[in-house]
Amino acid sequence: MIIAACDDAGLDIPRYCYHPGMSIVASCRICLVEVEGIPKLVPACQTPVRDGMVVHTKSTKAVANQKQVMEYLLINHPLDCPVCDQAGECTLQDYSYQYGRSQSRFEEDKYKKPKKDVGEHVLLYNDRCIMCTRCVRFTREVSGTSELFVDGRGHKEEIEIFPGQPLNNKLSGNVVDLCPVGALLDKDFLFKQRVWLLKSSVSISPADAGGENIYLQHNDGIVYRIKPRYNAEVNTWWISDDTRYSHKPLHAENRLKQATKLQLGAPGFGAPSRVSFTEALEWADTELKRLTTENGEGSTYAVFSPMMACEEAYLLGQYIRSVDPGAVLILGPVPTVDEDEVFKHYLSSQETFRIKAEKVPNKAGVMRVLEMLGGTIQTIDEASTNTKLKQGWIVGGYLSNWIAQAVKFPEGFKVVQDILPNALTEKADVLLPATAWAEKPGCWENFAGKIQAFDAAIPAPEGAMREGDAYMKLLGKPGVYNADAIRAEMGGAFADVKLPAVDETQPVMEFVEL
Ligand code: SF4
Numbered sequence: 001m002i003i004a005a006c007d008d009a010g011l012d013i014p015r016y017c018y019h020p021g022m023s024i025v026a027s028c029r030i031c032l033v034e035v036e037g038i039p040k041l042v043p044a045c046q047t048p049v050r051d052g053m054v055v056h057t058k059s060t061k062a063v064a065n066q067k068q069v070m071e072y073l074l075i076n077h078p079l080d081c082p083v084c085d086q087a088g089e090c091t092l093q094d095y096s097y098q099y100g101r102s103q104s105r106f107e108e109d110k111y112k113k114p115k116k117d118v119g120e121h122v123l124l125y126n127d128r129c130i131m132c133t134r135c136v137r138f139t140r141e142v143s144g145t146s147e148l149f150v151d152g153r154g155h156k157e158e159i160e161i162f163p164g165q166p167l168n169n170k171l172s173g174n175v176v177d178l179c180p181v182g183a184l185l186d187k188d189f190l191f192k193q194r195v196w197l198l199k200s201s202v203s204i205s206p207a208d209a210g211g212e213n214i215y216l217q218h219n220d221g222i223v224y225r226i227k228p229r230y231n232a233e234v235n236t237w238w239i240s241d242d243t244r245y246s247h248k249p250l251h252a253e254n255r256l257k258q259a260t261k262l263q264l265g266a267p268g269f270g271a272p273s274r275v276s277f278t279e280a281l282e283w284a285d286t287e288l289k290r291l292t293t294e295n296g297e298g299s300t301y302a303v304f305s306p307m308m309a310c311e312e313a314y315l316l317g318q319y320i321r322s323v324d325p326g327a328v329l330i331l332g333p334v335p336t337v338d339e340d341e342v343f344k345h346y347l348s349s350q351e352t353f354r355i356k357a358e359k360v361p362n363k364a365g366v367m368r369v370l371e372m373l374g375g376t377i378q379t380i381d382e383a384s385t386n387t388k389l390k391q392g393w394i395v396g397g398y399l400s401n402w403i404a405q406a407v408k409f410p411e412g413f414k415v416v417q418d419i420l421p422n423a424l425t426e427k428a429d430v431l432l433p434a435t436a437w438a439e440k441p442g443c444w445e446n447f448a449g450k451i452q453a454f455d456a457a458i459p460a461p462e463g464a465m466r467e468g469d470a471y472m473k474l475l476g477k478p479g480v481y482n483a484d485a486i487r488a489e490m491g492g493a494f495a496d497v498k499l500p501a502v503d504e505t506q507p508v509m510e511f512v513e514l
Contacts, residue, residue, distance in 0.1 A: 001024070001044065001045055001046065001047060001048055001049070002033060002035075002042075002044040002045075002047050002048075002049055002053075002055055003015060003018055003031055003044040003045045004020065005049045006044065006055075006057065011057060013031050013033065013044050013057055014030045014031060014066060014091070014095050014098070014099070015028070015030060015031045015044075015045060015091075016028035016030055016073075016091065016092075016130060016132040016134075016180045017045070017132040017133060017134060018031060018045035019134055019137075019178065019237075020237075021142065021236060021237045021238075022134065022137045022138060022141050022142065023137055023141060024045050024046050025133060025137070026043040026045055026046040027131070027132070027133065028069070028130070028132050029043065029065070029069050030065075030066055030069040030070070030095065031043055031044040031045050032044070032062060032065045032066075033047075033055050033056060033057045033059075033062050034055070034056040034057075034059045034061050034062050035047070035053060035054070035055050035056075036053075036054040036055075036056070037054075041061060041062065041065055044057070063099065066095070066099040067099045067100065067101070070095055070096055070099045070100040070101075071100070071101060071104075071105070073092065073130050074092075074096065074100065074104065074106075075104075075106050075110070076110050076111045076127065076155060077092065077110075077127070077128060077130065077181075078110065078112075078127050078128060080128075081093060084125075084128070084182040085182055085185050085186075085189065085190060085191065085195075086128075086179075086181060086182030086185070086195075087182070087194070087195070088194060088195040088196045089195045090180070090181055090182060091180040091181070092130065092180065092181045110127075111155050111156070112127055113126035113127045113129070113158055114126055114127075115127075116160075116161075118147075118148070118159075118161050118166060118167045118184075119147070119161075119166045119167030119168050119172050120166065120167075120168050120172070120187075121172055121173050121176075121186060121187055121188065121241060121244075121245075122167055122172055122173070122175060122176060122184055122185070122186065122187065123184070123185045123186075123187055123190065124159060124183060124184055124185075125182060125183050125184075125185060126158050126159065126183065128181050128182050128183040129158070129159055129181070129183040130180070130181055130183075131150070131157055131159075132179075132180060133150060134175075134178045134179065134180070135148050135159060135175040135178055135179060135184055136148045136149055136150060136159065138171075138174060138175055138178055139167070139169070139175070140345075140346045140347075141345050141346065141352070142171065142174070142238060142343065142345075142352045142353060143169045143170075143171040143172070143174075143343050143352075143353075144343050144344045144345055144346045144352065145169040145343075145346075146346055147161050147162065147165055147166065147167045147168075147169065148160070148161060148167060148175070149161075149162070159183070169343075170240050170241050170242065170341060170343075170355060171238060171239075171240060171241065171343060171353060172241055173186060173239070173241050173244040173245075174228070174237075174238050174239070177227060177228060177237075186225065188225070188245060189224060189225045192224050192225075193219055193224045195217075197219045198217040198218065198219050198224060198225075199217070199218055199219065199457075200215040200216070200217050200227075200502075201215065201216045201217075201218065201438075201455050201456070201457035202215065202229065202453075202454060202455045202499055202500060202502055203215065203216045203226075203229075203437070203438065203454040203455065203457060204361065204437075204444055204452050204453075204454045205226075205239065205240075205242075205243035205246060205361065206243075206246050206307065206360075206361050206399060206436075206437050207240065207242040207243045207246045207359065207361070207399075208240075208242065208243075208355060208356040208357075208358060208359050208360070208361065209356040209358035209359075209360065209361060209363060209364070209446055209447040210234070210235065210240075210354065210355065210356045210446060210447065211234055211235075211361065211444065211445075211446025211447070211448075211450055211452055212228070212234060212235040212239045212240065212243050213228070213229035213230070213231040213234055213235055213452070214226050214227065214228060214229050214239060214243060215227045215228075215229050216247065216438050216457040216458075218438075218457050218458050221458045221459055222251060222458065223247040223250055223251070223438055223457060223458060224247075225244075225247075226239070226243060226244050226245070226246065226247055227239075229502070233450070234446070234450065234452075235353075236353075238353055240353075240355045242355065246399060247438065249399045249400070249419070249420060249436065250436050250438055250439075250458070252420060254420060254421055255419060255420065255433075255461060256418060256419055256420060256421060256425065256431070256433040256434070256464070257433050257461050257462060257463035257464060258274055258431075258433065258463055259274070259275055259276060259277040259279070259280035259281075259430075259431060259432055259433060259463065260272035260273060260274055260275065260280065260428070260430070260431045261273060261275055261279075261280050261283050261284075261429065261430045261431070262428075262429050262430075272426075272428075272431065277432065277433070277463065277464070277465050277470075278473075280430050280431070280432055281432065281465075281470055281473065281474065283430055284393075284415040284430040284432070285323075285474055287391070287413060287429070287430070288300060288323050288391055288393070288413070288415065289323055291390060291391040291412075291413055292323055292324045292391065295390040295391065297324055297325060297326040298324065298326035298327070298328070298376075298388055299324065299388055299389060299390040299391065300320060300323055300324035300326075300327040300328070300389070300390070300391055300392060300393075301320075301327060301328040301329070301330055301378075301383060301386075301389045301391075301392035301393075301410065302316055302317065302320040302327060302328075302329055302330065302392060302393040302394075302395075303330045303331075303332045303380065303383075303392065303393070303394040303395060303409070304316065304317075304329065304330065304331055304332055304366045304369075304370065304395060305332040305360075305366075305395040305396055305397045305398065306331065306332060306334050306360035306361070306362050306363040306366050307360055307361065307362065307395075307396075307397040307398055307399075307437070308362065308366060308395055308397060308442075308467065309362070309365075309437070309440065309441075309442020309443060309444065309454075309467075309468070309483065310362065310365040310366070310368070310369050310442065310443050310444065310445065310451070310487075310490070310494060311442050311443065311468060311481075311483050311486040311487060311490070311494075312395075312440075312442060312467045312468050312471065313365070313366050313369040313370070314369050314372070314373070314486060314489075314490050315467075315468060315471035315472065315475065315481075315486065316393065316395065316467070316471050317329060317369060317370065317373040318373075318471075318475060319471050319474045319475050320393060321373065321375065322475065325375075326375070326376070327375070327376075328375075328376045328377070328378050328383060328386065328389060329370045329373060329375065329376065329377045329378075330377070330378050330379070330380055330382075330383045331363065331366055331367060331370065331377075331379065331380065332380060332394075332395065332396070332402075332407075333380055333402055333407050334358060334359075334360055334363050335358075335359040335360060335398070335402065336357050336358050336359060337357045337359065338357065339357050340354050340355060340356055340357045341354070341355040341357075342354050343355075356447055358447060360398070361437075361444045361446070362444040362445060364445040364446065364447060364449065365443065365444050365445030365451065368445060368493065369490075372490070372492065380407060380408075380409075381408075383409070383410060384408035384409060384410060386410060387410075389410035389412070390410070390411075390412040390413070391412050391413040391414070392409070392410060392412070392413070392414055392415070393414075393415045393417075394409065394414055394415065394416045394417070394424065394428075395417045395418075395434070395467070396416065396417065396418035396419065396420075396422070396424070396425075396434065397417070397418060397419055397434050397435075397436065398419075398420075399420075399436075400420075401420065401422050402422070403422040403423045403424050407424075409424070413429050414427070414428050414429050414430075415428065415429065415430040415432065416428035416430070416431050416432070417432045417433075417434040417467060417470075418431075418433075418434050419433070419434050419435070419436050419464075432464075432465070432470065433461070433463055433464035433465075434464060434467060435460045435461075435464050435465075435466045435467060437454060438456070438457045438458055439456055439457070439458055439459065439460045439461075439464075439466065440456050440460070440466045440467070440468060440481070440483075441453070441454065441455050441456050441483035441484075441499075442454060442468075442483050443483065443487065443494065443497050451493055451494065451497045452497070453483065453487075453497050453498060453499045453500075454499075455499055466481055467481075468481025468483070468486070469481045484498075
């Protein structure tokens, strides 16, 4: 289509209803262009290119149409940009600046439509809707759930849900990203931040093994929202709601921030006492070495969480083997539901999206690292009955309470690194507050064997130390944790993994005169 050819060539054609991931309806009419030899303007989104075709995207006729479409769309659209969440990333606002008039010729009263609560995560400000039907097509063609439809005709047209059938599918948040104006809004993000204050960091979803590509959008050390990042091979334009709200535990009130070690003498024998992170780390190292000498080779273990970055797993593996060359390496629990959740096109039944049943991002990557390190590797069940194991290092970092799954660990001295409190952190001989994926760089391998790098978006909470830095200290390696350098050292499949260079250049907004 002409619009896709222009996108490839870097020519900006305005659009509202067109989206490359859905069917073409050519209803908004703002993409009309002039094609030599055709008397009427044609929609760029619906007209295939052919050899020798000459297209004028900024001719007098094309721009006149764009201005008329803008005037028409703004007839009933409220001028509430200052209080609208979409302000700053609204194409209606952008094109209004480019093509619109500074004054309205409309003298009648605007037709007001009500706000609606359409689903668990989504609010509909109906008066801002420009009827592009992207949201309706999404629920039919991608989620396949068809909750949204157009009710009424003409200026009384409204987006609606069927009675008793809210927009509660697991992909519902995507309609907020799709909506070109501020009609569909995310309840969680509502009025939290102005979008121009947010910075974007390249990241990967921690919610499951799918490896969805995302941006973490943050300001002043707080992640406010997660947006999809296009990757044709993984998630295309969409993400699941589990991914979209996976930043919540980062700022949980009960986030662990204080290192502790069990008091050895009176007073307070056996109770956790607060110490600095460095002191706790040194104590963990000293005790692990002492107990390994006492209990013999092969008595130490490390539990690697499938939430860890591959680089961290590699460093921890090196450390634990430096303490005990016969140390047992164990993959931590992998929370999994019965089956993948599959979404299909409502008519063709073609698969459009899949949410993986494995609810951790890096089981494959951690296993790859453990196999690279070699030696004895056991499952958590095997380890729980291995009476030889006496002291160990356990990494958690799960986004919810993972100990609730009745996981058993070998008895004895335990160093625990975790982000949220649970039964294990309460009993830890040494507790080291850990960092979450948004606070450090690294890489994860998804279910399909694709290794993808992510970047740190926000700093580690005060009192915690990035796992990579802690392991570097223990190993006596100079400098700070650098994911690129560690991947180069790891070699193999990790050597070429790089953070993608993301082009975030915005189209230059110019006022277009006739
Ligand atoms: S709510 Fe948004 S996406 Fe849906 S039709 Fe209206 S403008 Fe388009």
